[in-house]
Amino acid sequence: MKCIAFIQTKDGQATKASLEAAGFAASMGEAVAVVSGELNGDGGLGAVGVGRVLQGEAHLDDGQLARLVSAAAEKEGASTVVSAQDHLGKAVAGRVAVRLGAGLIAGVTAAPSGEGFTRNVFSGKATARIVGNTDKLVITTTPNAIGMPESAGGTASVEAFSTDLGDRKVEILEAAAPSTGGRAPLPEAELVVSAGRGLKGPENWGIIEDLADAVGATTACSRPVSDIGWRPHHEHVGQTGIAIRPNLYIAIGISGAIQHLAGVNGSKVIVVINKDPEAPFFKAADYGIVGDAFDVVPKLTEAFQAL
Amino acid sequence: MDFLVCISKAPDTTTRIAFTEGDTRFNEEGVQFIVNPYDEWYALVRALELVEAQGGKVVIAAVGGADCDPILRKALAIGAHEAVRIDAAPEDAMQVAAELAAYAQGQSFDAILCGKETIDHNSSAVPAMIAEHLDVPCIALCTSLDYDGDKAIMTRETANGIEKVAVAGTFVLSAAKGMGEQRIPNMRGIMAARTKPLQVVPASGAAAGTRIEKFALPPEKAGVKLVDADNPAELVRLLREEAKVI
Ligand SMILES: Cc1cc2nc3c(=O)[nH]c(=O)nc-3n(C[C@H](O)[C@H](O)[C@H](O)COP(=O)(O)OP(=O)(O)OC[C@H]3O[C@@H](n4cnc5c(N)ncnc54)[C@H](O)[C@@H]3O)c2cc1C
Numbered sequence: 274m275k276c277i278a279f280i281q282t283k284d285g286q287a288t289k290a291s292l293e294a295a296g297f298a299a300s301m302g303e304a305v306a307v308v309s310g311e312l313n314g315d316g317g318l319g320a321v322g323v324g325r326v327l328q329g330e331a332h333l334d335d336g337q338l339a340r341l342v343s344a345a346a347e348k349e350g351a352s353t354v355v356s357a358q359d360h361l362g363k364a365v366a367g368r369v370a371v372r373l374g375a376g377l378i379a380g381v382t383a384a385p386s387g388e389g390f391t392r393n394v395f396s397g398k399a400t401a402r403i404v405g406n407t408d409k410l411v412i413t414t415t416p417n418a419i420g421m422p423e424s425a426g427g428t429a430s431v432e433a434f435s436t437d438l439g440d441r442k443v444e445i446l447e448a449a450a451p452s453t454g455g456r457a458p459l460p461e462a463e464l465v466v467s468a469g470r471g472l473k474g475p476e477n478w479g480i481i482e483d484l485a486d487a488v489g490a491t492t493a494c495s496r497p498v499s500d501i502g503w504r505p506h507h508e509h510v511g512q513t514g515i516a517i518r519p520n521l522y523i524a525i526g527i528s529g530a531i532q533h534l535a536g537v538n539g540s541k542v543i544v545v546i547n548k549d550p551e552a553p554f555f556k557a558a559d560y561g562i563v564g565d566a567f568d569v570v571p572k573l574t575e576a577f578q579a580l
Numbered sequence: 581m582d583f584l585v586c587i588s589k590a591p592d593t594t595t596r597i598a599f600t601e602g603d604t605r606f607n608e609e610g611v612q613f614i615v616n617p618y619d620e621w622y623a624l625v626r627a628l629e630l631v632e633a634q635g636g637k638v639v640i641a642a643v644g645g646a647d648c649d650p651i652l653r654k655a656l657a658i659g660a661h662e663a664v665r666i667d668a669a670p671e672d673a674m675q676v677a678a679e680l681a682a683y684a685q686g687q688s689f690d691a692i693l694c695g696k697e698t699i700d701h702n703s704s705a706v707p708a709m710i711a712e713h714l715d716v717p718c719i720a721l722c723t724s725l726d727y728d729g730d731k732a733i734m735t736r737e738t739a740n741g742i743e744k745v746a747v748a749g750t751f752v753l754s755a756a757k758g759m760g761e762q763r764i765p766n767m768r769g770i771m772a773a774r775t776k777p778l779q780v781v782p783a784s785g786a787a788a789g790t791r792i793e794k795f796a797l798p799p800e801k802a803g804v805k806l807v808d809a810d811n812p813a814e815l816v817r818l819l820r821e822e823a824k825v826i
């Protein structure tokens with residue numbers, strides 16, 4: 274069976290989320306990658322089991338990318354298209370599914386096994402096994418859920434690929450600087466340090482930033498904290514913010530309301546620091562410290578720095 | 581400006597999730613349903629703000645059975661002008677998007693606004709699918725929408741940060757936090773909603789591309805291991821040696 278993997282690149286290398294998607298495709302069958310724009314060598318794709326890369330032109334909008342990927346799937350006779358469920362994947366995968374008449378299984382969280390695929394539903398409060406009704410399928414993989422494939426050590430061949438892409442309809446006026454200050458974007462972050470109303474005010478975030486720096490983590494916050502403007506909206510995690518699944522989530526001064534947990538319950542390890550031993554978050558935690566954040570966090574930062 | 585806002589019914593965020601019929605169905609017993617937060621707080625409110633400033637109307641549409649009517653009335657109470665319910669039992673994104681697109685095709689909306697995801701299915705799939713059916717752009721994860729003449733100016737979240745884009749002509753967007761400020765319906769709105777049109781239209785009969793075979797609840801956590809507040813170095817050791825996450 275042939276699988277198309279839609280790959281996004283940064284500085285010519287496939288992104289981590291895209292490598293996970295490519296590895297997923299390779300575990301389902303013969304994986305052929307599709308990229309738009311410049312590639313550095315094979316972009317790291319051979320190592321995760323991709324044999325060939327089809328390289329399309331650069332600077333395409335969502336509609337054009339969907340045409341590129343769908344045309345590649347048709348040319349290769351692929352029955353499955355895989356993409357990461359990231360910013361661009363959310364804009365493109367649905368379009369590809371419509372073009373191919375394929376069912377879409379979005380945000381898969383486990384490696385393929387047996388019939389059907391596992392994904393999260395109800396904001397991580399449950400999982401569901403989904404089966405396709407169509408011959409072809411489009412699958413998107415949740416970043417940092419399936420894990421990086423073992424390196425196969427291969428090299429993929431790169432060939433130019435072109436098709437009728439139609440006109441670009443989205444004009445980019447400005448691409449602002451990264452909002453996360455050089456750290457991994459939240460949906461893909463492996464390490465996250467997050468704080469809530471227990472911090473009392475925006476002026477106290479220095480200790481959170483320091484800890485995040487020492488850990489090498491991306492910062493996040495609870496909803497009220499972003500609603501009152503202590504922190505930017507893009508840091509808001511939870512059921513109505515961003516859903517994350519880092520390897521480590523450190524929650525400081527956050528009570529652990531059900532809507533907050535819904536966005537972070539996919540974390541592999543949860544650490545809670547709260548002065549109230551009855552805070553509901555402790556029930557969802559793996560490790561905890563009962564104590565005052567203003568006292569504990571600087572000491573924890575020192576302990577990380579000492580590593 | 582005429583906007584179509586796609587509204588989904590979702591279980592209240594505090595709902596304890598449970599299943600019936602051999603874990604093949606969501607147990608709706610005792611569940612309170614709400615307008616999917618992204619659809620209400622961001623997409624609907626921004627459409628209303630723009631219409632209040634520039635004229636036009638906001639039509640809301642849901643694909644679903646009569647159980648969707650209360651949430652459509654809620655959205656009318658917040659200020660939407662007309663509601664349409666496309667009468668079908670929604671099974672997956674492909675079906676829902678095809679129905680919404682079939683409805684929108686016969687109308688002349690300037691833009692179709694969706695939420696970034698439903699909080700029950702979390703697929704973030706419907707907006708891009710509608711856009712492909714209509715052959716228009718989809719601005720996913722949109723955080724602002726304004727107009728400069730006929731051009732829509734939007735900001736969206738991307739892997740690299742925030743991007744400002746312009747689109748001429750009809751488009752679909754999926755709304756993320758930042759697009760609008762949540763509004764609470766007032767008494768006048770609630771009264772007015774009772775007499776606003778809620779039209780039920782037959783479905784086109786679009787098929788679903790996928791089906792749910794079985795639900796499961798995640799395994800319970802083993803229990804928290806507490807570390808003394810005076811000894812955070814011990815926490816670092818556990819994270820390193822036991823949990824192996826750093
Ligand atoms: C429809 C809906 C959707 C929602 N979506 C989200 C969402 O997506 N994400 C989200 O986060 N919330 C969401 N909420 C809000 C949620 O219900 C909670 O209100 C919110 O998560 C609480 O934020 P918090 O934990 O920062 O604040 P609080 O609940 O006020 O908790 C503060 C915590 O800090 C502790 N504390 C205080 N001082 C200290 C100190 N010095 N040191 C250590 N600990 C201290 C306290 O013991 C307390 O546990 C939603 C609510 C609704 C109704």
Ligand SMILES: Nc1ncnc2c1ncn2[C@@H]1O[C@H](COP(=O)(O)O)[C@@H](O)[C@H]1O
Binds near residue numbers: 588618670676697702
């Ligand atoms: N049954 C439905 N009726 C109307 N709109 C819907 C429906 N389901 C999803 N949508 C819209 O599509 C968005 C994304 O949904 P989803 O793709 O299911 O995550 C939602 O926020 C709604 O705006």
